[in-house]
Amino acid sequence: MSHPHLPKFWFRLLQWFCREELFEELQGDLEEAFEENIESVGLQRARRIYRLEVLKLFRLSVIKKPAGVRVSQLPGNYITTSVRAMKHNPFYIAANILGMALALSIGTIGYFNYRFNDTFNEYFPQAASIYKVNGLRTAESTVGTSPGALAPALHLAGIAAFRYHNESIAVKLANQSSEGGGHKLFMEGLSFTDPGFIRHFDLANLNKEPLPALSHGEVYVSDETAMKFFGDPYPVGKLLTVILPNHQEQLLTVKDVFRKLPNNTSFRLSIIADFEHLSDFYGIDENSWSNWVDGTFVYAPEGDMTRLVSQMNTYLDVQNQANKDLQISEYRLDNILEWPALEASLHNSAFVPQMHPAAVAGTLGSAIGILLLACFNFINTSIALSGNRLKEIAVRKVLGGNRTSTITQFILENFLMIGVAVVIALGLTYYMIPGYNAMMSYEIIQPDQIPWTTFVYFGLVLVLCVGLMASAYPALYISKFPSLAIFRNKVVLSGKNRLMTVLLTFQFALCFYNIFGLLVTTDNAWYQERLGRGYDLGGVINIPLSDPQQYTLLEDRLKQQTDVRQIAGTSSLVGFSFNNSSIDFNGQEYEVAELGVGAGYLETLEIRLINGSLFSGNGTHTGEPRKEAVINSMLEDQLGGDALNKPIVVDGDRYTIIGVVEDFNLRQIMFNNKIKPCVMRLMRPQSYGYATLKTDGLATGKNRELEALWYELFPQELYGGFLQEDVMQQVRQTNFIMINISMIVATISILISIVGLYTLISLIAQKRKKEFGIRKVMGASWQQITQLLGRDIYWILGIAAIIGLAGGSAVMHSVLDGIYAYHIDISIIHYVWPVMIILGIVVGAVGYKMMQTSKLNPVEQLRVE
Structure with a gap:
């Protein structure tokens, strides 16, 4: 090498x-x-x-x-013997096959979940040569967007640079009218791209040919979008109507159709237009340094990053002069195969990021754990069952068979069982993949996007590795016994086989770990639901406004509805949007979260007042609102307490603190989104971006009613109302995923471990049957014999409990701290319940086997073969 x-x-x-x-x-x-x-x-x-x-x-x-071995020398009855052996122990064999099938199915899902992240953006043939431009800021997060003028400037410098920008826009078919149901608009993503984007990302039509150049008024659509709007997979030449921000309609002609990109790419392309349309539709200068686009990309096959970055940094001065509030210290280039892992941490992130590493590692780790569990159980069961075939092994050796043929026989039997398990696993995986995808926000595993060669190689490697791991030791262990010792009854498979004991300990350690994780995640999910956000979630609906004047029309109509308790306008939304700012108090600066709200907004959300008063509506409809501010309790504590009626300076303006409210959370309570010091300013109606209302009925039903009212008032604009309760969406989805995965893993590990435990107990009972027979003759009760039988198991559980619960505690502490801003404290009850559950299972298994043993005639137990 x-x-x-x-x-x-x-x-x-x-x-x-x-x-x-x-x-x-x-x-x-x-x-x-x-x-x-x-x-x-x-x-x-x-x-x-x-x-x-x-x-x-x-x-x-x-x-x-293989040296010295010819295929023609192998016995022709191996498969017949294997099938006959499997028929003699149908329960153990069936349990083994089913356990292995479940493990293989979970392993397959875990692998393709990992592959989803590992092959992110590899769909694009030239991905290794395409880089995204990101901007570094001193002591702040990296900027993911870039000035619209950067790509044209780089292009003039001889660098292959191109832009991408996406906007959500209302779309309807060209033959729809605004009457008779024409208000059924659809929100769709419209991507504006330079020609270089299409060329270097190798976007092709359904015939795998390069997409033709776009003329003015032409667009590409994905095959999914084509079916959605036209019911035709190839609607070339047909018209789409988009509703521009000024409410005017614009007709667009379908130039060609491209295949929808896989979900493990950074783009969600639906409709693609030439970049020049961005100026036409939104009235902005696409080549301005002060107007930002979602992404600028550079094609650099030679990989000379130093020269490219140096050239880009020559534009820093003009960029920073045009953007005083967004200063960049230097540009950087990130390859699109590596950049998606950073996307979620970027400021102004606009692309699809990779899955969180913890989600990938957690799923893959659970899959590997279950697979090892099944393999260990397979080994234990194989050793236990071989105790009934010792004389068969001896006879084979006496008749001329060697150890190699015996090993081959047992390995072939195990591979036959694994082969059956693989077939079953394929069916299980087929039904489990939709369920797994349903837990995510989009399809993680797309079988149609995975090359068949990957399936073949993965299947072969999995069967080979699992087969050798599960069958090699039993075959080598069983084949070593000499024939004479077997015929003289001097060979007995000990129930205290060290490997079996170690494997069973590991199995139950995983059981303790998985049950512990399930209990903690379930308890934490309930805690998240009950956790107060500092405001009321129920019955609150938020309606985005494209024009502040829409608020007045909505307010007039909604005040006439008896089930609408209150309506208010706002520029910021608690739980969804706020600005990071700084305030000056007595000459000292404080970092705070700033919200611009309308009169009555805080009351609508039922944010509780501690001291002073909230905003009134006086003076907000004519002229500028009064310079008043409301702060939360955390900020008052930072200011030294008793801040009521004292002045603060926000953005150079002097405000008087008129009220203090209880602390409330500004975003979903996940990651580092903890409660922050907060200041709220009264905004004039001309700056409202949302209308927020409180209803007495069900918010979901009321939201549907509001949609009809919206299209009555604004037929050319898409309704975007959503519930305040949507702030819980991500945390609920995360809890749902964690609970379901934990439940599946815990259930499978318990089932597999029960089979392994029952196998070991059966082996111990079989090897000690004469001892138990003597004890019964001497008057021992079945309870005493049960204690003797279980004594060999309980110390295994003790070690497994220490390992499993200690590991579970360390992992769950790390997971909860990494995902949730606030979470439960792990208590003694989380340690007690797994012990009680596993102990109950063990006692039941031992008791059941002992009841079977107690029914045997002592004479039969004492009879010598």
């Missing part, structure tokens, strides 16, 4: 299975390709390609032939 970065394990694997006369040539070709891939796609992808190529070489023409 001459190249220092070549994957060592995979090099040795190739050396192990490859024929000597082929190895040097094949390895030379692979190493040469590896060096070329490093230069073109980077070290990480080059290593991945090398591993894949090694797996592709695992075929009969390359694999070494």
Whole structure:
């Protein structure tokens, strides 16, 4: 191995299975390709390609032939013997196969969940050469957007740069009118792109041909959008109508249709228009340094990042002069294969990020844990069942069979069971994938987007690894016994086999861990639902406004409805939007969250007043509102207490604090979104961006009524009303995912461990049947014998409980701290319940087996074979 970065394990694997006369040539070709891939796609992808190529070489023409063994020498009755052995123990075999099938199914989902993130943006052939421009700010988060003028400036400098910007726009079919149901508009994403975006991202039509150039008034649509609006997969030449911000209609012609991009890409493309339409539709200068677009991309196949960044930084002065409130210290380039992992942390993020690493690691870790659990149970059961086949092994050896043939027999039997499990797992996975996707906000696993070769390679590797892991030890362990010792009854498989004991301990440690995690996540979900946000969520509806004058029309109509308790306008929304600002108090500066609200807004949300008064409506409809502010209790404490009627300076204006309210949360209570010091200013109606109302009835039903009223008042504008309760959406979805995954994993691990436990108890009871027979003859009760039988199990549970609960506590503390701003404290009850549940299961299994044993005739138990 001459190249220092070549994957060592995979090099040795190739050396192990490859024929000597082929190895040097094949390895030379692979190493040469590896060096070329490093230069073109980077070290990480080059290593991945090398591993894949090694797996592709695992075929009969390359694999070494076993020394001294010919296929014609293998007995022809292996499969017949395997099937006969499986028929003799249907319960254990069925349990083993079902457990393995569940584990394989969970493992498949875990792998493709990991693959979803690992192959993010690899759909684009030129992804390794495309970079996104991000802006660094001193001591602040990186800016994900960029000035609209940056790409044209770079283009003039000879750099292949292109822009992307997406806007949500109301769309209807061209033959719809505003009467008779024409108000049924659809919110759709309209993406504005430069021609370089289409070319370098290799967007193609349904015939896999490059998309033709767009003329003015033409757009591309995805095949999904085509079916949604036209019911036709190829509506080329047909018309779409979009409603512009000025409420005018604009006709657009469908130029061509492209296939919807996979979900593990950064873009959600629905309708694509040329970038020049951004100015036409929204009246902004697309080439201005003060107007920002979602993303600027650079195509750099040579990878000379230093020169490109240096060229971009020459525009910093003009950029910062045009944007005094958004200063950038330098630009940076992030490859689109790596940048999505950072997207969620960017300021002004506009693209689809990768899944959180904890979500990927958690799912994959659970899948691997279940797979190991099934393998360990498979080993335990195989060893236990082999105790009834010792004489068969001895006879085979006496009749000329060697240890190799015995090992082959047992491995073949186990692979046969795993083969059946794989078939069942395929069916289970088919039904489990939709359920798994339903837990997410969008489809994570898309089977139609995964190449069939990936399925084949993954299936072969999984079967090979699991098969060898689960069958190698039992086959080697059982085949070692000499025939003479077996016939003299001097070979007994001990119920205290150390490996079986260790594996069972590990199984129950996982059970304790999974049950502990399930209890904690369930309890925390209830805590999140009961946790007070500092304001009322129920019955509150928010309606976005495109024009502040819409508020007056809505207010007049809604005041006539008896079920509307209160309506108010606002510029900021508690739970959804606020500004980070600073205030000056007695010459000292404080960082705060700032909200601009209308009179009555705080009352509508039932934010509780502690001292002073809230805003009144006087003076807000004519002229400027009074310079009054309301602060929360946390800010008052920071100001030294008793801040009522004292002045503060916000954005250079002097305000008087007229009231103090209880603390309330400004966003969803997740991650680091804890309660912050907050100041609220009274805004004039001309700056309202939302109308917020409180209804006495069900908010969902009322929202549907408001939609009809909206289209009556504003037929050319899409209704966007949503519930205040939507602030709970992400936390509820996260809880739902965590609880369901924990429940599935805990249930499967318990079922598999019960089978393993019952197998071990059966083995112990079988090996000690003469002892139990003697004790029964001497007067021992079945309760005493049960205690003896369970004594070998309880110390395993003790060790497993310590390992599982300690691991669960460490992991859950980390998970809760990382995901939730506020969460439960893990208490003693979370440790007690897993012990009680597992102990109840163990006592039930031991008791059931002992009841079976107690019914046996002591004479039969004492009879010598």
